[in-house]
Amino acid sequence: MLSLSDASRVVDEALKTAREMSLPPMTVAVLDVRGCLVSFKMEDGSSLLREQIARAKAWSALGMGMGTRTLMSRAAHHPAFFAALSSLAEGSMVPVPGGVLVRSQEGFVIGAVGVSGDLPDKDEACALAGIRSVNLVADPGAA
Template sequence: MSSLTLAAAATIVDEALAEARRRDYAPLCVAVLDAGAHLVALKREDGASLMRPQIAIAKATGALGMGYGSRELARRANASPTFYNALFAISGGAMAPSPGGVLIRDAAGTVIGAVGISGDTGDADEACALTGIVATGLTADPGLPTT
């Protein structure tokens, strides 16, 4: 099992933001958490709106807490609102059900962290997260758990 390094987290953030600029997306905030949901790296672009750091962290935290990306979290929350409202309350609001939260897996398939991005549409946020993770040679997992 490997761990998420600061160097890898910094690459994820920088590559995700570079992708956003290539695509002319709105200003983003990118948060990278380790497997224990501890913040490793965060950047908020100039012009990113209020609450973007909190939303990015909540997307990544939700992915880690549930074991699947925040796109799937949103799908499940829409299908079972009562249950997911309870989860959001239990977590103290630490989960955001919108695309942009992506798990990071090492070569063995172990979850070593997550990326959360906020600032543009959920699809755009997720695309930048995928680009950032792939740039490190790690595996991006926006979908369902493998078990």
């Protein structure tokens, strides 16, 4: 189970990492395994769609059972399939890095983190830092 305490620490550490990297205002969403929002923060100055993008990145990872880095690679090879997925997901399928599965120490998926605000690789780096700060296993997927 992904606790509120752990999810809150993931968000705070992801934002701390973003500040250390001097990134623009960031948005971080943590979802539990059901896809329900557990913790969320949007820094002052974050642009309008960042909330939806961060949540969609986390939701995409959960929905497909793999990090959005892997989804990006698959989308490049199967664009028609991902167009259909986007339609089914009502636009909430975002196959770019920044959506990372969260696994328990035993390897079970317990949630996902989505980060938006900068380039996808930097978004993902913030998500990874947040997850690792609470001794959970980050699973961004492999390209």
